[in-house]
Amino acid sequence: MSEKIALICDSMSDLPENFAKEHGIKVLPARLIYPHREYLDGIEIQPEEVYSRMPQEVPTTSMPSLLDIRTAFEELIQEGFTHCIALHISSALSGTYESVKMVAQDIKQIKIQVIDTRTLSMGTGWMVIEAARDIKAGLDFESILEGLKALQDKVQLYYILETLEYLRRGGRIGKVAGMIAEFLHLKPVISVNTDGEYFTYCKAKGRRKSIEKLVEIVQNAVREREINLAVLHGGAPQEFEMLLKRFKQFPNIRELMASQITPVLGVHTGPGLLGVCFYEV
Numbered sequence: 001m002s003e004k005i006a007l008i009c010d011s012m013s014d015l016p017e018n019f020a021k022e023h024g025i026k027v028l029p030a031r032l033i034y035p036h037r038e039y040l041d042g043i044e045i046q047p048e049e050v051y052s053r054m055p056q057e058v059p060t061t062s063m064p065s066l067l068d069i070r071t072a073f074e075e076l077i078q079e080g081f082t083h084c085i086a087l088h089i090s091s092a093l094s095g096t097y098e099s100v101k102m103v104a105q106d107i108k109q110i111k112i113q114v115i116d117t118r119t120l121s122m123g124t125g126w127m128v129i130e131a132a133r134d135i136k137a138g139l140d141f142e143s144i145l146e147g148l149k150a151l152q153d154k155v156q157l158y159y160i161l162e163t164l165e166y167l168r169r170g171g172r173i174g175k176v177a178g179m180i181a182e183f184l185h186l187k188p189v190i191s192v193n194t195d196g197e198y199f200t201y202c203k204a205k206g207r208r209k210s211i212e213k214l215v216e217i218v219q220n221a222v223r224e225r226e227i228n229l230a231v232l233h234g235g236a237p238q239e240f241e242m243l244l245k246r247f248k249q250f251p252n253i254r255e256l257m258a259s260q261i262t263p264v265l266g267v268h269t270g271p272g273l274l275g276v277c278f279y280e281v
Helices: 017-022 047-052 066-078 096-104 122-136 141-152 165-169 179-183 206-222 237-247 263-269
Strands: 005-010 026-028 031-034 037-040 060-062 083-088 111-116 156-160 186-192 198-205 227-234 253-260 273-280
Touching (some): 005 066, 031 263, 047 263, 060 263, 066 096, 083 096, 096 111, 122 141, 122 273, 156 206, 186 206, 198 206, 206 273, 227 237
Parallel strands (some): 005 026, 005 083, 083 111
Antiparallel strands (some): 031 037, 156 186
């Protein structure tokens, strides 16, 4: 019997909406919880609204519900899918992976592989995009999984923040530099390690130099190899446009994507995030 392969991811993958629709990818929305209302991430609320209410109102967040996860799998069964690949935000940063894995264990009518991408945002997004393209190209289930394993080792993510306050509030500060660095106006360039936790890749004195560090990281990457690059922002549109303009001049960028981080991630970063995510092709 021929394989019919589906893809599931969560809203923290920052997957471009039109790409998800075009490839029939099921995106499980996380939730933002304010005192008087709960919102589905990226569907019922947009990043600008979250930032405009900060710092007076900082919502809590929760992962996709077990009901949403189960419903997504049941819909795939009804649609005749035989296999499913579910790619999710790092288990060190969210319980989403564990929840999806738990629900998947009860589903017997479809073969499901749940993957802890050990990254987030377009780090996960690039993996979803490549899997979707492999499905479209007719690759079989096992070949796609092998390709994802190889890609996971290559994806690199770096970002800077205006303040570490929101990361600290959300308890996701991990191995990132603390109070002394902030007192000295040292801005960390944050990355994700092989365990899927945040860590300080390097530090720069002030905002402008931290942006230059991001540019330098990409410059070094494109010196001798081709990359696919995503440029990200959360509440920093002007600096984002300037970054995009600069990267468009770089050689060796095969594909350049622009993405705004989803509201749930914005809660934990606050306004002022700029980031780059790339891998060698």
